Amino acid sequence: MIDTVQRKICMLGGFSVGKTSLVKRYVESIFSDSYLTTVGVKIDKKVEQLPDRVVSLVLWDLAGEDDIGSLRMSYLRGSAGYVLVADRTRRSTLQMALSLRERVEADYGPMPFVLLMNKSDLKEQWAIDDAELEDLRHRGWWVRASSARTGEGVEDAFKDLAVRVTR
Amino acid sequence: MEGLPASVAQRLQAVTYSARAVAYLQVDENLVLVSAGGDLQNYGLATVRMGKPALDEAFFLLGLLPLLETPNYVPAVELAGGRVADLHLHSEGDSVWVMLLDVTTERDAARRVQQNAYKMTLLQEQEALLNRRLEVANAALLVSQRELEASRADLLCTHEKLQRELAEAASYVRSLLPAPMAEPFVADWRFVPSAALGGDAFGYHWIDADHFAMYLLDVCGHGVGPCLLSIAVLHLLQAGALRDVDFRDPGQVLAALNDTYQMKSNDDLYFTLWYGVYQPISRRLDFGCAGHPPAVLVDPSAGAVQPLKAKGLPIGMMPGVRYANEWLIVPQQRYLYLVSDGAFEVERPDGTMMSFDEFLSMIAGPASSDSSDLDRLYKTLTTNRGSEALEDDFSIVRFAL
Numbered sequence: 001m002i003d004t005v006q007r008k009i010c011m012l013g014g015f016s017v018g019k020t021s022l023v024k025r026y027v028e029s030i031f032s033d034s035y036l037t038t039v040g041v042k043i044d045k046k047v048e049q050l051p052d053r054v055v056s057l058v059l060w061d062l063a064g065e066d067d068i069g070s071l072r073m074s075y076l077r078g079s080a081g082y083v084l085v086a087d088r089t090r091r092s093t094l095q096m097a098l099s100l101r102e103r104v105e106a107d108y109g110p111m112p113f114v115l116l117m118n119k120s121d122l123k124e125q126w127a128i129d130d131a132e133l134e135d136l137r138h139r140g141w142w143v144r145a146s147s148a149r150t151g152e153g154v155e156d157a158f159k160d161l162a163v164r165v166t167r
Numbered sequence: 168m169e170g171l172p173a174s175v176a177q178r179l180q181a182v183t184y185s186a187r188a189v190a191y192l193q194v195d196e197n198l199v200l201v202s203a204g205g206d207l208q209n210y211g212l213a214t215v216r217m218g219k220p221a222l223d224e225a226f227f228l229l230g231l232l233p234l235l236e237t238p239n240y241v242p243a244v245e246l247a248g249g250r251v252a253d254l255h256l257h258s259e260g261d262s263v264w265v266m267l268l269d270v271t272t273e274r275d276a277a278r279r280v281q282q283n284a285y286k287m288t289l290l291q292e293q294e295a296l297l298n299r300r301l302e303v304a305n306a307a308l309l310v311s312q313r314e315l316e317a318s319r320a321d322l323l324c325t326h327e328k329l330q331r332e333l334a335e336a337a338s339y340v341r342s343l344l345p346a347p348m349a350e351p352f353v354a355d356w357r358f359v360p361s362a363a364l365g366g367d368a369f370g371y372h373w374i375d376a377d378h379f380a381m382y383l384l385d386v387c388g389h390g391v392g393p394c395l396l397s398i399a400v401l402h403l404l405q406a407g408a409l410r411d412v413d414f415r416d417p418g419q420v421l422a423a424l425n426d427t428y429q430m431k432s433n434d435d436l437y438f439t440l441w442y443g444v445y446q447p448i449s450r451r452l453d454f455g456c457a458g459h460p461p462a463v464l465v466d467p468s469a470g471a472v473q474p475l476k477a478k479g480l481p482i483g484m485m486p487g488v489r490y491a492n493e494w495l496i497v498p499q500q501r502y503l504y505l506v507s508d509g510a511f512e513v514e515r516p517d518g519t520m521m522s523f524d525e526f527l528s529m530i531a532g533p534a535s536s537d538s539s540d541l542d543r544l545y546k547t548l549t550t551n552r553g554s555e556a557l558e559d560d561f562s563i564v565r566f567a568l
Contacts, residue, residue: 040243078230
């Protein structure tokens with residue numbers, strides 16, 4: 001009998017970095033260019049089949065903020081891990097992701113997370129180069145390039161996180 | 168609802184219930200769903216099963232149960248069906264009650280406002296980014312402009328140096344030209360080198376007491392290279408320095424020059440030459456031509472012109488070429504003009520070229536005794552050209568025979 005477990009994962013990041021698009025790509029395998037900002041939280045579920053168990057990931061897609069102080073930390077209660085999302089074409093969103101991670105650790109302690117550098121398909125507009133990401137990896141971060149538009153890195157990132165939150 | 172009349176409280180309850188599509192779930196201490204009611208269908212919860220784990224029946228409760236603080240409020244939760252609910256949780260005894268109040272309309276209104284604000288922020292970010300890129304591009308442009316200015320200054324310096332050298336070369340050519348002559352016949356000339364210095368040169372001298380050599384040459388191209396060749400040829404003709412050549416025989420002179428100055432060994436330079444030998448006593452004029460414009464004999468009293476043509480390739484183009492000798496007896500009171508192509512191949516502002524025939528008509532008339540008509544001829548050409556400077560050297564030599 002294969003174990004089935006549920007895990008809550010929060011999507012965190014500045015506004016318009018593509019959190020909702022990443023969830024849509026992961027859960028429904030679709031992408032839309034039209035931008036609809038998230039207000040509050042949007043909750044979805046995706047069942048991930050791992051070699052030794054089935055994980056039901058309950059994804060809390062939190063509203064992106066332009067101000068770190070406005071994040072409702074109570075949304076993160078009960079989370080097993082989180083996905084930090086930054087827009088690779090906007091440097092300020094990486095700073096926002098770094099700040100969010102510090103705040104989450106301060107309130108809930110360390111938990112598994114992955115940093116997705118989204119919109120990596122827009123290479124000519126990159127504001128963050130590979131060397132900076134390499135530096136974060138050397139600090140032990142899980143950093144992945146992703147694109148909700150092309151699907152690059154999305155499935156793998158959630159699957160990795162599913163494994164890590166069920167260890 | 169203390170303080171409210173029963174009627175108002177009931178009405179308020181009814182309005183809230185219908186406007187907010189109120190629904191509820193009751194979960195026991197084992198996180199089992201024990202009851203549910205209200206407008207469950209609005210939230211996609213119509214099929215929840217009593218007695219089953221609450222987190223299986225309503226997965227959005229994961230993380231909210233067990234309840235750590237009561238009451239608890241989670242605003243604006245968009246559920247799988249697309250409806251948005253405010254969640255109100257409170258415990259009572261061993262149960263936790265979860266109330267759902269629909270706020271989809273309010274969420275949509277808030278989203279419109281928020282979206283516009285974010286779009287504005289994004290535009291500002293993009294504007295700032297563009298400004299930064301523009302500043303970088305401007306800085307790079309400034310560096311390029313400075314480099315360009317430095318290159319331009321170097322170029323200007325080099326150009327000025329080149330112009331000085333060309334002027335010096337032109338001055339040297341001028342110093343090699345013979346002085347105007349008055350006896351036994353008048354010889355006069357005008358030489359105006361072009362800015363880029365063409366390869367014109369000319370001369371006349373007595374070969375012996377009876378034979379007078381006259382010649383005008385034009386090396387192809389412009390600049391110091393052609394100028395050096397024209398000086399070399401001029402020296403050679405003035406010194407009579409061609410072995411076994413009778414300088415009284417134009418055909419021999421042209422052939423010997425052709426053997427000496429093949430373009431293959433002279434930087435691909437070739438030149439044209441009109442060479443004549445005049446015997447004043449007999450008034451016989453022998454001449455040959457190597458691809459040069461013909462000299463012109465003018466009868467000023469009749470206004471008649473006679474181009475003195477002779478066949479022959481320019482010098483240097485092909486080895487072993489032989490040049491024909493032509494001759495004539497020059498009648499009394501004639502002018503003989505030696506010219507370079509720069510004296511008539513002038514482009515007008517409208518793009519048309521002056522022709523040799525037009526030049527002939529210009530020199531056909533009577534000449535003034537003070538030879539100022541040579542200046543007038545030059546003036547006419549510059550007027551036709553529409554500029555004080557001509558494209559090519561202007562060389563003209565006139566003999567009053």
